[in-house]
Amino acid sequence: MNKSQALVVDDEPDILDLLKITLGRMDVRAVTATTVAEAKRQLERNRFDLCLTDMNLPDGTGFDLLRHLNEHYPEIPVAMITAHGNLESAVAAMKAGAFDFVAKPVDLQSLRALVGSALKLRGRAPASDERAGVGTRLLGDSPAMERIRHLIAKLARNQAPVFITGESGTGKELAARLIHAQGPRGEGPFIAVNCGAIPHDLVESELFGHKKGSFTGATGDKEGLFQAAEGGTLFLDEVADLPLQAQVKLLRAIQEKCVRPIGTQHEVAVNARIISASHRDLNAEVEKGHFRQDLFYRINVIELRMPALRERPEDIPLLAEQLLGRLGRGQTDGTPASGMHLSAAAIEALKRHAFPGNVRELENILERATALTDGQRIEVADLYLTKGEPATTRPRAEEPVDDAVPLADYPGELETGAILGALEKAHWNRAAAARKLGLTPRSLRYRLARLGIE
Incomplete structure (x- = not known):
């Protein structure tokens, strides 16, 4: 197999050197560019398995390059390098078709996980829904179901958070399993949790874990669901049922890609894709003050609506x-x-x-x-x-x-x-x-x- 090759686009020499060294240790050859125009020339000359691009470039933006890649090289996953804490840019990039994002200063562990996931898409043919296992096929030949299959195949190729809507019984968890199974995380765990079934005082412990003795009843260390989903997908069903306090910490976990188990002073990096679902209208829940608008904005990067029977x-x-x-x-x-x-x-x-x-x-x-x-x-x-x-x-x-x-x-x-x-x-x-x-x-x-x- 030919050596993997990545196009790295940034106008900061220090960032280029850091990314080049990190990719080299992963046996990935980095070809660098400092402008959108130079990146386009490199794309014409070489074959790439991945593109990492900064948001701000001397002759344009990362969005300009992203649009060019989507139009001419749709098979190349694109990861956007964003300023720290610039959530709006990261969300906008994924809505525009970016595979994922990495924030400055670049966390090398997160970068390696992102690159590993992106490279798993190389040469991969579109997967059928049977990859998810026996009994998890999407049945139906109607135009509505054909659209759902097409969207699932598309969503499986990136890491953007997906929010699945639809009435009870329409197959929201099945859709989440198929997105997971057909994507680069398909070999990792799929952890499903019904947020409405967790007692409110135990939500944080279930999601983020706890240390022994951190509260009454904590008789031992407990791994949270985020950690259990490492390298895979965490499916938050009925996410609208989460209490507001837990919503604040969930937002941080998704944005920073790290969690703090109850009773500890240090954060643990996590690498799990988030797919959430609810049969409720979250816009209405936001208006009522029952659901945080910033969290809704973060989990609803891409919406998938399951049709009623x-x-x-x-x-x-x-x-x-x-x-x-x-x-x-x-x-x-x-x-x-x-x-x-x-x-x-x-x-x-x-x-x-x-x-x-x-x-x-x-x-x-x-x-x-x-x-x-x-x-x-x-x-x-x-x-x-x-x-x-x-x-x-x-x-x-x-x-x-x-x-x-x-x-x-x-x-x-x-x-x-x-x-x-x-x-x-x-x-x-x-x-x-x-x-x-x-x-x-x-x-x-x-x-x-x-x-x-x-």
Whole structure:
């Protein structure tokens, strides 16, 4: 393999020498330039695997060179050298297509990590979403899903923070996993955390770690999630649920690329890409004072919106087929569901359904249908879909569940309602209720435990 080569553009001799020496120790040959014009000439003469450019140059800016590279050499990752603390320039550079940024004075450890990640893109063909592993493919052939696949492939080639929006059940974590798997960090860890599930007094400990004895209950040293994601990706799901105090420290961690574990006086450098997500409108949360504007500005460098299922009804037949196959392989009582399929009328009914719970709701509907259907063909009546628009409020516990099954914000309550209705009619005899539902007692016990029904 030919030796890696980087184009380094800066008008400060000391910076050029430092970068040249550092790259040389990584077995990367540095070709230097001090102006935009000279950099363009070098690009015409040589093949480069990476470009490092200062923001301010005698005859233009780093943005001028970035635009030139994006237009004529889109395969070359570009990292911008910015002034210390100039967050706006760094964000603007990544919005314009920069791979990453490094701040002056240049931290050599961060620089080496950046160069290592960039070089992993060399000669790399676009990856398919199957690289993320079994069960993590983006299903659907609709134009909306084709756009999502294209954007994911593009986002995977840089290190800019990504903010994924979309309703619950649209696959935000799946999109984050695919961005990670298809990028240069794909071999590193993918650490996912639901920020809303962490008690507020433990958020800082979970994210940044702590030392033994730093607070009551700290019986040993604990590595934070930032450190656990070293060399990989940290996915902050439902980031809007973070308390304001933790948001301040998260902003510093992202901006400075270092964290301070609770109970220590020193900071630890971290190298993790940040992808965050929320089903809430963060602009509205900022206006309410619930989310810091500067943090939103930092994590929302690039936004990826996942489409709702009702926006792509043409994908429902394929999704349903795949979900039925998965449900068949996962039967808890050992009985296969191979051959289980939807009638044409059932498919049309699903296409007309609004799906407030999106793909998660579709899976729940099909799981219930496979449990309650006699035979292998699922009809419209087996889906228990309500007429008209789905309810927007959760049904009260005392409302009876009879022939009609109420819809709720969370599709798991559909199954809960059907099971509670059968139990009530069977006078809370589980064996009799299982027979009414067409389940084995073991399958009913599994569902009761999964749904948290005592």
